[in-house]
Amino acid sequence: MQKVRNTLTRFTLASLFALLLVSTPAHAASKEIIELQTQVQQLLDMVQRLQSTVDARFGAMQHLVEQTADNASQVSQAVAAMQQKINAQAEATSGKLDTTSGQIQSLNDSVDELKTRIGKLDKSIQDLQSQLQNIQNPPQGAPGQNPAAGSPGGFSVSPGAAPVGPGAAAAQPANQAPPLNDTYQAAVRDYNAAKYDVASGEFQDVMHYYPNDDLAGNAQFYLGEIAYRQQNYSDAVKDYTAVLEQYSGSPKAPAAQLRKGFALLQLNRRDAAIHELRSLIQRHPQTPEAAQARSKLNGMGVRIMANR
Numbered sequence: 001m002q003k004v005r006n007t008l009t010r011f012t013l014a015s016l017f018a019l020l021l022v023s024t025p026a027h028a029a030s031k032e033i034i035e036l037q038t039q040v041q042q043l044l045d046m047v048q049r050l051q052s053t054v055d056a057r058f059g060a061m062q063h064l065v066e067q068t069a070d071n072a073s074q075v076s077q078a079v080a081a082m083q084q085k086i087n088a089q090a091e092a093t094s095g096k097l098d099t100t101s102g103q104i105q106s107l108n109d110s111v112d113e114l115k116t117r118i119g120k121l122d123k124s125i126q127d128l129q130s131q132l133q134n135i136q137n138p139p140q141g142a143p144g145q146n147p148a149a150g151s152p153g154g155f156s157v158s159p160g161a162a163p164v165g166p167g168a169a170a171a172q173p174a175n176q177a178p179p180l181n182d183t184y185q186a187a188v189r190d191y192n193a194a195k196y197d198v199a200s201g202e203f204q205d206v207m208h209y210y211p212n213d214d215l216a217g218n219a220q221f222y223l224g225e226i227a228y229r230q231q232n233y234s235d236a237v238k239d240y241t242a243v244l245e246q247y248s249g250s251p252k253a254p255a256a257q258l259r260k261g262f263a264l265l266q267l268n269r270r271d272a273a274i275h276e277l278r279s280l281i282q283r284h285p286q287t288p289e290a291a292q293a294r295s296k297l298n299g300m301g302v303r304i305m306a307n308r
Contacts, residue, residue: 104288108255112188112218119181177209184215187222196226217243217250224259233263254280254289261293274302281305 187202203219203226210216224239240260243252250256257280264273277293281304284290297304 100292104292123181178205180206180210180213180215183209184219187219191222191226194229196230200226214250217247218252220247221250221252221256224256224263228259228263231266233266236260236263237267254284254287257283258289258293261296274300278305 183202184206187199187206190196190199190202200223203222206213206219207216220239220243224236224243227233227236227239237260240256240263243250243256244260247253257276261273261276261280264270264276274297277297280293281290294304
């Protein structure tokens, strides 16, 4: 553009110089002077047309620059709006994931409670079958013993009645363990009713009296859930870790590792949480908990598997 302007300046100066020459008084007009005047006029016309063309192109170029700047601004605004939308969707997905996790856990709780009820019903059916067999095939008394008496000395002992007499108190255990299924079922029911103090004591009874039973691992898991719901995330991490270390074969192990990762995130321990979620995906890849871990890592913008 500067080069074009310099050229126009040279043409203009040359034209003015030619006009000065033409305007010099002469005694007689010659053919050469007339031709020179014609050429100068043509040159001036060309300079004007060139100036108009340059101005038009410069205006068009300036308009294009302005349009480009406007488009760049619009693109920048669109990118910013898209980024905000993506962030909002990520936050919404994270919230939905937590809600889904809670719903799945509640469903698991209901399934556990249903299992305990089914177990209790099976035990009741077995007891009824045993009583029916005893009624249909009563045991025969010893020779010479009065069946009506039921026992030596004429004391009648009805089926299922507690023995009465010396030593009866000794027959009862001094510290009898509570029934496993009843205690666990009551603990799950109190947990679902948000009676966390009562449920915690009942779960601890299950772990204390039946440490080798499968329900002990479930009870340890629910202690972590109680701590998580009470926002005591440090204790929740300890309880979930106990499930993974002491009850590694428990069906609650995948859920315990998932919830441990969530609790670590609540404690702002991001690296440890990512490690737990990745470990869950590797150990239990086909479980619903692994699917939730993948969604959580994707929402955080983290690779599922670490770079090797």
